[in-house]
Amino acid sequence: MRQYNRGGPSTCCRIGRRVRSLTRSRGAAVGGRQRLLERSLIGIRRGRGWLLPRYQFQVQQQDGQPVVRALVPGIEQVVPRLSPELHPVALWRWFSSPSSELVLEDEDAPLSPRDWLIAGRDPAAVARLAAGL
16 A cells, blocks of 8 residues: 655555455445445545545554555445535545534544544444535
8 A cells, every 4th residue: 555645634545455455345346446436435536546535444553554454434325425526635624523413422522423433333423414514
């Protein structure tokens, strides 16, 4: 995975072998490019390839390098509800900023849409918020 970080929030990765394997549907040959066309993944066109914002993936450090481990659960239900006109930085801010509408019953602090999904909460709540952007 080659990553791109221009010192800002738009840290991306190219569609590499690991990302391709994660973006395949169960049993179906639907890869990252197909998901981009279906708008179930966010991608930024760069030349003949795509850059995929890392906030869509669960990334861990391995030997000092970021390694994509999995898609954020439920992301494929949220992305189609987002306007394709939204700027990539606006999307990053939205996915990473706490929302007062995403609070766990036993917590007081709101979660970001990304953290809500990673916690295994209902993606429909995030999809409803996405539709309102």
